[in-house]
Amino acid sequence: MSKTSAIDWIILDEVDSTNRYARDAGIDRNTAVLARRQSAGKGRDGRRFVSSEGGMYLSLVRFDALPVGQGAKYALAAPLAVCETLRAMGISAAVKWPNDVWVGQAKIAGVLIETEWRDGLIARAIVGIGLNVNNDLGDVPCRATSLCALLGRPQSVDEIAKAVAAQFDRFMQMDLPMLVAAVKRKMLTLGRIVVLADGREGVAVDLLDDARLVVDCGSQRICVAAGDVSLKEGLC
Numbered sequence: 001m002s003k004t005s006a007i008d009w010i011i012l013d014e015v016d017s018t019n020r021y022a023r024d025a026g027i028d029r030n031t032a033v034l035a036r037r038q039s040a041g042k043g044r045d046g047r048r049f050v051s052s053e054g055g056m057y058l059s060l061v062r063f064d065a066l067p068v069g070q071g072a073k074y075a076l077a078a079p080l081a082v083c084e085t086l087r088a089m090g091i092s093a094a095v096k097w098p099n100d101v102w103v104g105q106a107k108i109a110g111v112l113i114e115t116e117w118r119d120g121l122i123a124r125a126i127v128g129i130g131l132n133v134n135n136d137l138g139d140v141p142c143r144a145t146s147l148c149a150l151l152g153r154p155q156s157v158d159e160i161a162k163a164v165a166a167q168f169d170r171f172m173q174m175d176l177p178m179l180v181a182a183v184k185r186k187m188l189t190l191g192r193i194v195v196l197a198d199g200r201e202g203v204a205v206d207l208l209d210d211a212r213l214v215v216d217c218g219s220q221r222i223c224v225a226a227g228d229v230s231l232k233e234g235l236c
Helices: 018-024 072-088 147-151 157-172 176-186
Strands: 002-004 007-015 031-038 056-062 094-096 100-103 106-118 121-131 193-196 201-207 213-216 221-224 229-231
Touching: 007 018, 007 157, 018 031, 018 056, 018 106, 018 121, 031 157, 056 157, 072 094, 072 100, 072 106, 072 121, 072 157, 072 176, 094 176, 121 157, 176 201
Parallel strands: 007 031
Antiparallel strands: 002 007, 031 056, 056 121, 094 100, 100 106, 106 121, 193 201, 193 229, 201 213, 213 221
16 A cells, blocks of 8 residues: 555556445545446446446545535545546546546446545545556447547556546545536536436436536426436447
8 A cells, every 4th residue: 555645546457346345345434446447337327337447447545525416526536536647647538427437439438436425525525537548448348449549559547547537636626516517517418308218308408506407308307316318429
């Protein structure tokens, strides 16, 4: 274990899931868990998250004691941290609500957040971030790209992980309205036709301060708090 930027770092060759490790390892202070490979990585709704060697599989364990109304900060800060890290590398990325980062027409990163509540506060948050760096994308069930593919050469996973962790910490210092405004500037979802999990279609028109997406379905506007929203154009 080493220390960088006031957080502990745990670096593992392989683990079933960095989020599971972070949850069960007895970690009691802000810590980053980075694995070279995951044998049972997971995404939203328990889906398998392909985690071959060469990718960045990072879980940030936070003890911010945020009140209930501030919990959306984690979901906003994580994709912003990835976008800002990529911007510094000359890559323009966008946020596909609620938990993906895309470059052009391809997914490059995903986020999975797990929280524990106690006495009205978030006692612990685990922010899992998977980023395609040098990994083989052959088994990824989605249009995907990687930093290696975009830049034409392998990249340092460790350095990118440190940059993402630092950017995440920076964005967590912002208040919620500032985070929402920053995400809205990066969202590829706004202004486009989306398909909700129940099959209804509408136009994504706004992002509220609690990170809910507002979808105009014509006869009514729906606020979507969680779950999948697919772009009508077919981006997964």
